[in-house]
Amino acid sequence: MTDLKGVLSEAVGAAFAGLGLPTDLGRVTASNRPDLADFQSNGALAAAKRVGRNPRELAAEVAERLAADPRLASVEIAGPGFINLKLTDGALAARAQAIADDPRSGAATVSQPRRVLVDYGGPNVAKPMHVGHLRASIIGESIKRLYRFRGDEVLGDAHFGDWGYQMGLLIGAVTDENPKIAEIVEALNAGGSADTAPFEAVTLADLDRLYPEAAAKGKADTAYRDRARKITAGLQDRQPGYFQLWQRFRDVTQVALERDFHALGVDFDLWKGESDVEDLIDPMVDELAAKGLLEDDQGARIVRVARDGDKRELPPLLVVSSEGSAMYGTTDLATILDRKNSFDPQLVIYCVDQRQADHFEVVFRAAVLAGYAAEGQLNHVGFGTMNGTDGKPFKTREGGVLKLADMIEMTREKARERLHEAGLGEDLPADEFEEIAGKVAVAALKFADLQNFRGTSYVFDLDRFTSFEGKTGPYLLYQAVRVKSLLRRAETEGVKPGPIAIAEPAERELALTLDAFETALSEAYDRYAPNAVAEHAYRLSQAFSKFYAACPILQAEPAVRASRLALAGATLAQLQTALDLLGIATPDRM
RNA sequence: GCGCCCUUAGCUCAACUGGAUAGAGCACCCGCCUUCUAAGCGGGCGGUUGCAGGUUCGAGUCCUGCAGGGCGCGCCA
Numbered sequence: 001m002t003d004l005k006g007v008l009s010e011a012v013g014a015a016f017a018g019l020g021l022p023t024d025l026g027r028v029t030a031s032n033r034p035d036l037a038d039f040q041s042n043g044a045l046a047a048a049k050r051v052g053r054n055p056r057e058l059a060a061e062v063a064e065r066l067a068a069d070p071r072l073a074s075v076e077i078a079g080p081g082f083i084n085l086k087l088t089d090g091a092l093a094a095r096a097q098a099i100a101d102d103p104r105s106g107a108a109t110v111s112q113p114r115r116v117l118v119d120y121g122g123p124n125v126a127k128p129m130h131v132g133h134l135r136a137s138i139i140g141e142s143i144k145r146l147y148r149f150r151g152d153e154v155l156g157d158a159h160f161g162d163w164g165y166q167m168g169l170l171i172g173a174v175t176d177e178n179p180k181i182a183e184i185v186e187a188l189n190a191g192g193s194a195d196t197a198p199f200e201a202v203t204l205a206d207l208d209r210l211y212p213e214a215a216a217k218g219k220a221d222t223a224y225r226d227r228a229r230k231i232t233a234g235l236q237d238r239q240p241g242y243f244q245l246w247q248r249f250r251d252v253t254q255v256a257l258e259r260d261f262h263a264l265g266v267d268f269d270l271w272k273g274e275s276d277v278e279d280l281i282d283p284m285v286d287e288l289a290a291k292g293l294l295e296d297d298q299g300a301r302i303v304r305v306a307r308d309g310d311k312r313e314l315p316p317l318l319v320v321s322s323e324g325s326a327m328y329g330t331t332d333l334a335t336i337l338d339r340k341n342s343f344d345p346q347l348v349i350y351c352v353d354q355r356q357a358d359h360f361e362v363v364f365r366a367a368v369l370a371g372y373a374a375e376g377q378l379n380h381v382g383f384g385t386m387n388g389t390d391g392k393p394f395k396t397r398e399g400g401v402l403k404l405a406d407m408i409e410m411t412r413e414k415a416r417e418r419l420h421e422a423g424l425g426e427d428l429p430a431d432e433f434e435e436i437a438g439k440v441a442v443a444a445l446k447f448a449d450l451q452n453f454r455g456t457s458y459v460f461d462l463d464r465f466t467s468f469e470g471k472t473g474p475y476l477l478y479q480a481v482r483v484k485s486l487l488r489r490a491e492t493e494g495v496k497p498g499p500i501a502i503a504e505p506a507e508r509e510l511a512l513t514l515d516a517f518e519t520a521l522s523e524a525y526d527r528y529a530p531n532a533v534a535e536h537a538y539r540l541s542q543a544f545s546k547f548y549a550a551c552p553i554l555q556a557e558p559a560v561r562a563s564r565l566a567l568a569g570a571t572l573a574q575l576q577t578a579l580d581l582l583g584i585a586t587p588d589r590m
Numbered sequence: 591g592c593g594c595c596c597u598u599a600g601c602u603c604a605a606c607u608g609g610a611u612a613g614a615g616c617a618c619c620c621g622c623c624u625u626c627u628a629a630g631c632g633g634g635c636g637g638u639u640g641c642a643g644g645u646u647c648g649a650g651u652c653c654u655g656c657a658g659g660g661c662g663c664g665c666c667a
Contacts, residue, residue: 030606036610042610079610080609082609165666165667218666229665298664300665315663322665328666384595391659424627456595472615474629486626489626535605538614539614589627590627590629
């Protein structure tokens with residue numbers, strides 16, 4: 001299905017071709033001046049430069065060739081040579097009708113679907129998720145849905161951090177604190193057998209408490225750090241005591257993670273972790289050595305990735321540490337190999353904090369050197385940080401890191417408050433009210449994040465995000481619910497949608513906005529930029545709201561009523577699709 | 591020190607990859623509910639796009655320099 005921009009680009013392109021000029025000059029975009037036109041082409045300006053002619057003259061010749069097009073109500077030249085196009089109401093109505101009849105709400109699919117893997121989330125075993133994981137989850141989930149909707153075959157992978165130094169630190173800390181567990185670990189490591197039941201006593205809260213202490217000690221105390229590294233290497237060697245205790249860490253973490261992700265409406269197809277590629281590492285190291293990529297350096301084994309012409313000095317990829325353990329770059333590289341051997345993605349999107357840009361550059365270069373990926377196939381889609389109102393990375397009032405679960409509950413509480421303030425949902429059963437509050441909270445958090453371009457940092461301001469007024473998630477839910485309510489009423493009154501006709505300005509604007517969905521999606525897709533979808537959802541809501549205020553629906557005469565009802569239905573379908581692509585679910589009532 | 595990113599209305603952010611008069615929301619002011627959810631709609635106020643040059647018909651967008659802010663720079667992830 002082609003949108004109006006595409007249809008008109010073809011027509012204008014043909015007109016340019018008729019003058020012996022390149023077809024691509026006909027590229028049409030939405031008008032910058034809605035008061036003058038629906039669409040515009042700037043091709044004459046570009047052409048004038050190439051062929052050395054007056055742009056207005058060229059534009060006039062193109063316009064002449066377009067004059068007979070029955071879909072166009074007017075073709076005008078303006079300014080230095082803009083070609084302004086206005087559609088007939090009939091052509092607009094036909095497009096709106098096609099969108100209303102389309103289960104995809106007018107969105108196209110890519111011509112060549114790819115296998116795409118989205119790597120996001122990145123929670124760590126033994127550490128509760130904190131606000132830092134929020135953006136990865138929100139943006140990654142949206143990108144996954146967007147790519148899938150465009151027709152690609154997409155897998156989302158949570159990619160646990162479960163195999164590094166922090167595991168060694170924690171095993172050390174837990175055994176220090178609990179002699180009984182230390183005894184069992186030692187016995188198992190020595191090849192003996194022991195009852196591991198006491199491991200069950202280790203809770204996520206314990207790990208949560210011990211990790212910061214251990215990490216701090218590791219920084220300050222060289223001996224402590226070296227022991228943790230040795231334990232890490234031992235774990236990676238599958239020494240039974242370390243390995244079984246580690247499994248307990250993984251289990252207690254998994255439960256909490258699933259709960260947090262579920263609350264956010266985030267799902268993964270793969271729950272793979274660093275440990276899943278452990279078996280690949282030794283052969284991979286051998287292979288890298290055989291290819292002559294590996295170098296010994298200060299007791300470690302590295303791959304140098306610097307290139308001529310680099311503006312900065314990139315560090316090498318550290319493959320094996322001086323203690324013999326795998327580093328995160330090692331598992332990242334092995335994961336690339338693992339994916340190549342299984343899903344064989346044509347594109348991998350790493351949705352990870354922008355601060356890790358250098359790290360990914362190093363890993364990607366190493367992957368290309370090793371022949372595990374082609375140049376450009378691995379793509380780091382970075383994002384900025386979420387800051388507090390002081391402009392610095394978000395912290396609690398006490399200065400600590402806020403757990404994700406706490407943030408979600410905070411937002412949910414705020415949502416309940418807002419609903420009560422507005423006197424909404426009070427006649428609903430308690431469980432439905434809770435469900436609505438949950439959806440409002442998720443919509444508030446996600447829309448606040450996704451309305452900004454991912455690369456920029458933004459300020460976390462709960463009061464603003466949860467407001468029902470203005471450009472917020474709750475506002476969008478309200479709009480969707482309002483349409484649902486309208487459609488329910490039509491249903492009970494036995495009113496059916498019918499053929500769409502366009503007459504009023506508000507109807508025109510709504511139809512044009514519905515048509516712009518495809519442009520927003522392709523931009524979001526090409527630039528890994530969900531904010532284009534968020535922007536569209538908001539514009540659609542506004543256009544509908546204007547229409548809703550200006551054009552009575554159920555009170556209108558039957559033909560108009562049927563048309564407007566169809567427009568309302570098309571709006572709801574597209575709005576829900578757009579929100580779904582942002583990972584936002586819509587309640588039926590509020 | 592080297593490198594990357596950022597600086598747009600009082601505040602929070604957009605701007606379809608170089609196009610017309612730089613747009614939204616919040617805040618503030620003025621209108622609109624006996625009619626489909628007013629959590630809404632309409633109107634107004636608000637700008638030397640950090641500063642200085644350059645490229646061209648045309649720059650928030652590209653190039654150079656400067657100022658301010660953030661981040662990264664091998665055995666954490």
